[in-house]
Amino acid sequence: MKGKCSLKMKKIALVKWILDDSGGGERVAVSLANELTKKYEVHLIGITTKQSDLFFKINSKVKYSNFFDHRVRLSKNILKISKMLKKYFIDNEIEVAFGIGITANVFLSLAGIGTQTKVALCDHTNSITDNREFSQKVQRYVGTKFADKIITLTQEDRENYIKKYGVSDERICYIYNWKEATLSDVSYNKKSTKIVTVGRFDYQKGYDYLVQVAKKVLAKRSDWIWEIYGSGNQDEVDKIRNLINEYDLQDKLVIKGLEKNQDVIYGDKGIYVMTSRYEGLPLVLLEAQQYNLPIVSFRCPTGPNEIVEDGVNGYLIDCYDTDKMSERLLELMEDSNLRSFFSNHAKDNMEKFDKNKIIQQWIELIEKMTGE
Numbered sequence: 001m002k003g004k005c006s007l008k009m010k011k012i013a014l015v016k017w018i019l020d021d022s023g024g025g026e027r028v029a030v031s032l033a034n035e036l037t038k039k040y041e042v043h044l045i046g047i048t049t050k051q052s053d054l055f056f057k058i059n060s061k062v063k064y065s066n067f068f069d070h071r072v073r074l075s076k077n078i079l080k081i082s083k084m085l086k087k088y089f090i091d092n093e094i095e096v097a098f099g100i101g102i103t104a105n106v107f108l109s110l111a112g113i114g115t116q117t118k119v120a121l122c123d124h125t126n127s128i129t130d131n132r133e134f135s136q137k138v139q140r141y142v143g144t145k146f147a148d149k150i151i152t153l154t155q156e157d158r159e160n161y162i163k164k165y166g167v168s169d170e171r172i173c174y175i176y177n178w179k180e181a182t183l184s185d186v187s188y189n190k191k192s193t194k195i196v197t198v199g200r201f202d203y204q205k206g207y208d209y210l211v212q213v214a215k216k217v218l219a220k221r222s223d224w225i226w227e228i229y230g231s232g233n234q235d236e237v238d239k240i241r242n243l244i245n246e247y248d249l250q251d252k253l254v255i256k257g258l259e260k261n262q263d264v265i266y267g268d269k270g271i272y273v274m275t276s277r278y279e280g281l282p283l284v285l286l287e288a289q290q291y292n293l294p295i296v297s298f299r300c301p302t303g304p305n306e307i308v309e310d311g312v313n314g315y316l317i318d319c320y321d322t323d324k325m326s327e328r329l330l331e332l333m334e335d336s337n338l339r340s341f342f343s344n345h346a347k348d349n350m351e352k353f354d355k356n357k358i359i360q361q362w363i364e365l366i367e368k369m370t371g372e
Contacts, residue, residue: 009041010370013094013117015085017074017103019046019066022055022231022258023200024283025124028177029100030056035359037061040366043092047081047104048072055258078107085111096369098122098151105139109146118369120149125204126157127164128301129278140165149369151175153281154302175362176306178355179286186263188292188343190336192270193224195329196293198284199276201232201240206275206298209322211243211253213275216326218252221333226253226273229265266291270339271332277320279303286353289313294342296329307353313345 016029033044037059044058048068058064067084074081085107089097094117099108101124112119121143143150144165150172152158158174161167199205207228214226231237237255244253259265265287266272272288274297281303288295289307295314297304310316315328332339351357 009039010096010366011041011043011092011094012036012366013043013045013089013092013097014100015045015047015097015104015108016100017047018049019044020049020054021200024177024280025101026054027056027283028124030054030058031178031180032098032100032362033062034059036362036366039363043088043094045085045088047107055260074103074107078110081107082110086113086115089115089117096120096366099143100124102136102139102143105143105147109142112146112148118148119146120151120365120369121147122151123157123161123280124153125280126152126154126278126302127160128157147171149173149365151365153177154306156302156305157280173365175365176353176358177281177283177286178358179283179290179350179353180355186267186291188340188346189268189270190340190343192268193221193333194269195224195226195271195273195333196229196266196269196288197226197273197275198229198265198287199274200230201234201236203236204277204279205230206277206320207236207240208243209298209320209325210273210275211240211247211249212322213273213326213329214249214253215247216322217329217333218249220330222252224252224270224333227256227269228254229256229259231258262287262291266293269293271296271329272314273325273329274298274304275320275325276300281306286350289346289350292343292346294332294339294346296325296332298325307349309345309349313342313348 014029014033019026033042036042043063046066048071049066096118099121105121108119127140144167152174155174158172161172244250272293272295278300285307295308297308298319299316300319304316308314308316317325
């Protein structure tokens, strides 16, 4: 008598320090968890997440857990968190655990010791600009010493890890963020006189540079409006709002807050601008390209170089030259035909960010790490 053969799904975990924010890291963690449920049993773990209603929707197949429903300090709780994770991995027979963002490096590396769980660390920013905080250096150093695999967002950052930390070729790979297929039928409007920027309020995003640029271009083109979508650190919001008021830009440079509807964010805009000091692989640039928006961005590490083709679908500006950015932005604001040209080429580089292709890279990595 032949019995039924049931194939046991492999069990993986995605671990992130917080999951209740609206940033790119949270989006990647949730989107990846949702997609991988088609092939694996996926556990999504938020360490310190305040809200039960997360900004990004988790599908019903994802096994979601949250260790603390309030903010805790990482430095005082590393060992406790590591022990909780280790127990979770053993109890749930997790085969591979992915840390999304370097905050997870230390406690995830410790949790993996003495278990059958393979540990992979996903750097969601980059290792080129980790000199601002000592903790980032420590987190990356620990990751390079203990992780089974390191995943960067760009080829540029992969090369830097090898050079900076001596990571061997076989222990590190890069996998791009993917672009979601747009469901919008909004067409580009070259007559639009709106600029848009999207991102949380944080020092990293360079909104102080943005205000300097806005002051210069909006003084010359007062018919244009610039909208910022995002939330974040209230001190940073207040600082930027004070700058806006100081330059008397409150009617022209508008903070719109959080918005989930991408048609509202991008649909009626003429230009996308990014002033970040550093990134990993900025999803907002991919989103802007889906809406065929011309882009003006600092050539910051890392990501813009691998998304925007300078002079073809946007302008890349040397960091952090606000005069040159203002000059290039004004060129676009004053030339609707140039905007149309850039818009027509917005999706030239999209193939390498194809969702199915990138998900297949994740599957191949998991299969390799689990010995298949």
